[in-house]
Amino acid sequence: MAERIATPVASEKVQPRRMRIKSPALAPALASEGLVPPHRGGEMMLSLAILLIAGIAHLTGASPLIGLFLAILGAFSLLVTVRAANADKRLLSEVARKEAVSRVEMEDLADRMWELRESEERFQGLVDALGDLIVHRDRGGRIIYVNRVFAELLDREPEQLVGRTLSQLGIDIGLVPDAAFSDGECLSSTDVAIHTRHGVRWYSWIEHSVRDEKAGSVSHRAIARDITARKRAERALINARERAEQASHAKSRFLATVSHEIRTPMNGIMGMATLLADTRLTPEQRTYVGAVSTSASALLALIEDLLDYSKIEAGRLELEPQSILVHEMVENVVELLAARAFAKKIGLGCYIAPNVPSRITADPGRVRQVLLNLLGNAVKFTDEGGVTVCVTREEKNGAPAIRFAVTDSGPGMEKADITRIFKDFEQVDGSSTRRHGGAGLGLAITKRIVDAMNGSIAVASTPGEGSEFAVVLPLGTGAHEEADADPVLYEVNAVILSPYLEEAETIAMTIRAYGGSAVIATGPEDAARLAKEAGKPFDTVLVDATLEADDGNLITRLHQLGVGAGRALTLITPSERGRLAAFRASGYGAFLARPVRGKTLLHQLLSEHGEIAWPVSEARDAKGRKQLAEAKRGLRILVAEDNEINAMLARAALKKAGHEVDLVSNGRSALEAVSNSVKRYDVVLMDLHMPVMDGLDAINAIRRHEEETGIAPVPILVLSADGQEKTRHGVLAHGANGFVTKPLDPDKLLAALEMHAAA
Incomplete structure (x- = not known):
């Protein structure tokens, strides 16, 4: 047998050493198996002995046959022996050759066994070294x-x-x-x-x-x-994330609480400033009150931005898709910023293409916030010229979408500034913060809201010429097409006289979109030139009130120049309403409020007898409030408000309108007042957050009391600074009839009372 390969002890750490293997003796084994014959000496001697006997027999005179037989036998035996000996030699030679081959094969096998053992030990060492x-x-x-x-x-x-x-x-x-x-x-x-x-x-x-x-x-x-280290790291990361989330939630709760505590007195300041502005003040006092209102509004807007930013950072931006009336929403947003734009003496216009759906499915609060941010920035940074918003329909990735484009004639931006204006706390330059104010959060919040709605926002700007911010939003599954794209103004040939070219262009675009013809002139001479080029006078003339002097001769002059042969309309702002009688006396047949609503414009151009077209939201003067109060004088109103300033504000506004007001400071007192009152309240104003019993619990309790006693439900309006659609739906689901957002606006409050008390 071959000797085994010596294997060193692993602890000695020495390389395995190859040992020589002696080949085995194969001849004895072959002999024992009868494969190698014994020596042939005896057979040779026997053959020679037979031949010798044959010779002796011949010499002794034995029978010749016997002698011949013995001679033949001896010769044959000798021959056989010699041939057997030769065969033995050949066999031994073959055995020797096979033994040599076997020895080589044994050595080769030993080499392979040694290499295999060495490879196995090396592989085993590597595997063990890996630690797997x-x-x-x-x-x-x-x-x-x-x-x-x-x-x-x-x-x-x-x-x-x-x-x-x-x-x-x-x-x-x-x-x-x-x-x-x-x-x-x-x-x-x-x-x-x-x-x-x-x-x-x-x-x-x-x-x-x-x-x-x-x-x-x-x-x-x-x-x-x-992977123990990885597991520990994962656990550490999970713990760190949980701690961070807890800290974030704590910060969010703290921020929400603090912001609520800040907004509450701010609401009081703004409301009291509004009430104070309706009293008899000197011009200097009115200026101071206006400054208080402006500062309070700016601070409240900053607080709202910080709240939105904190929600977005915490990943708690929630969207509530609903059906939105596009025309109403966009034009309402434009009107909200009209006073600010007109105070800067810049134009503000709105154009909505006829093929824009009447409704889209989106979060109304967030879409409104995006438009307010973009329009607010445009008005803020534009000192001359104007700001417009154009709403059109287009395709985005093969799907129908709606595009809101806000364009201004402001300072514009460099390309380097465009890349960073959507970052947090970034503005175009440091001087912008000092000149225009703001924390640089508006556009950052806007972009994140647009991204959350699967939309896109893009900027095109040229330094010194202005900027355009375009937001594209998908229509959603609930979109309905507007069916008023017919060319109903095909007989209208109008000229618009206005120093605000951007705003005038939106009016002209609306007329053209519905089949009419419209051009823009900066003055009477320019209008006369356009009429001469057209070869006929215009049948409709729209004149901005700022071009009409106190003498009222502009219409006469236009007729003399051959500009207009038809009716004339004037475009006025709320501050110019006192001139309505003079305008009518000068020959203006109808009046359009700036910024002009598309539906109102169509109505006036299609009407044979124009009437003053004022949007309801613009009736904000003291006279209008007085008329509204006279229509519903004597309402008995319960106000449940725990903040003394807000309660004082509500009572002052309601009493000024001629209503009877009772105040309570918590929900339980409100329930008791409604349940035990001999005379029924016409309306209940309920704050959401109050001690003892909050607003929602009080509403539920009041509704249960009404069901048990069988009395008619009293209209309940909720007062809250949280104007989210989710909150609105929540309070309505609990039995409220309406929602009034803080800070309290006397006009909106009285309008809500009028609507629900009449119902």
């Missing part, structure tokens, strides 16, 4: 083989683990050991916790299960890598 666990199991999950790392982890020898199952070793990998594999094999992985004397160690366990189709057996080969 290797486990081979049979069909039943019993261990066939484990590496030394796995054995040392469990303080065992590898041989001690053979035949055991993982569950017996306290290891649960959560994998079925003999799953039915459709394709003959299965690769699965999981994270496994292994309890050791040093504590729990986590391993990423990857198992490859293979089915032998011929034998029908399944074996499972697994390799596991230590």
Whole structure:
């Protein structure tokens, strides 16, 4: 047998040394098996003896036949012996050759065995050095083989683990050991916790299960890598994230609480300033009151921006898609900024294309906020010229979309500024903050809201010429087409005289979009030139009130110049309403309020007898409030408000309008007042957040009392600074009839009372 290869002890850390292997003696083995004949000496001697006897027989005179027979026998025996000896030599030569070949093969086999052993030991050393666990199991999950790392982890020898199952070793990998594999094999992985004397160690366990189709057996080969450090890092990150979320929620709650506490006195300041402005004041006092209102509004807007920013940063920006009337929403937003634009003596116009759907599905509060931010910025940064908003329909990624484009004639921006204006707390330059104010959050909030609505926002700007901010929003599944795109103004040929070219262009675009013809002139001479070029006078003349002098001769002059042969309309702002009688006396047949609403413009141009077209939202003068109060004088109103300033403001506004007011400071007192009152209240104004019992609980209790007693429900209007659609729907679901947003605006409050008391 070959000598075994010596294997050094692993602890000695020496390289394995190859040993010489002696080849075995094959001849004795062959002889014992009868493959090598014995020596032929005896046979040779026998043959010679026979020949000798044959010679003696011949000499002694024996029978010749006997002598001949012995001679032949001896010769034949000698011949056979010689031939056998030659055959033996050839056999021994072949044996020697095979022995040499066997010796070479044995040495080659020994070399291969040594290399295999060396490779195995080297591979085993590398695997163990990696620190990975290797486990081979049979069909039943019993261990066939484990590496030394796995054995040392469990303080065992590898041989001690053979035949055991993982569950017996306290290891649960959560994998079925003999799953039915459709394709003959299965690769699965999981994270496994292994309890050791040093504590729990986590391993990423990857198992490859293979089915032998011929034998029908399944074996499972697994390799596991230590991921304890990663698990600890993950746990640390999870804990850190949870702490950060808790801190963020705490900060958000703190910010919401503080902002509410700030808004409450700010609402009082703004409301009292509004009431004070309706009293008899000197011009100087009125200026001071206006400054108070402006400052309070700016501070409140900043607080709202900070609240929105905190919600977005905390990932709590929630959208509430609803059906929106596009014309009403856009024109209302434009009117909200009209006073600010007209105070700066710049134009403000709105154009909505006829093919724009009457409704879109989106969050109305967020769309309104986006438009207010963009229009507010445009008005703020524009000192001359004008600001316009154009609403059109287009395609975005093959789907119908609506585009809101806000254009101004302001200072414009460089390309480098455009790339950063949507970043938090960024403005075009440092001087902008000092000149125009603001924290640089408006556009950052706008972009995030647009992104949340799956829309896009883009900017085009030229320094010294102005900017355009375009927002594109998907129409949504609930969009309905507007069916008024017919060319109803095909007989209208109008000229618009206005110093505000941008605003006048939106009016002209509306007339053209509905089939009419419209041009813009800056004065009478310019209008005369256009009429001469057209070869006929215009049948409709729209004149901005700022061009009409006190003498009222502009219409006469236009007729003399051959500009107009038809009717004339004037465009006026709310501050110019006192000139209405003079305008009518000068020959103006109708009046349009700036900024001009598209529907109102169409109505006036199609009407044979024009009337003064004032949007309801513009009736904000003291005279209008007085008329409204006279129409509903004597309402009995309960106000539930825990803040003394807000309660004082509401009572003052209501009493000034001629109503009877009772005040309570919490929901329980409101419930008792409604339940125990001998004379029924006409309207209840309910604050949401009050001590003892909040507004929603009080509303529920009042409605239950009304059901139990069978009395008619009293209209309840909720007062809250939280104007989100979610809050509005929530209070209406609890039984409220309406919602009035703080800070309280006397006009809006009285209008809401009028509507619900009449109902």
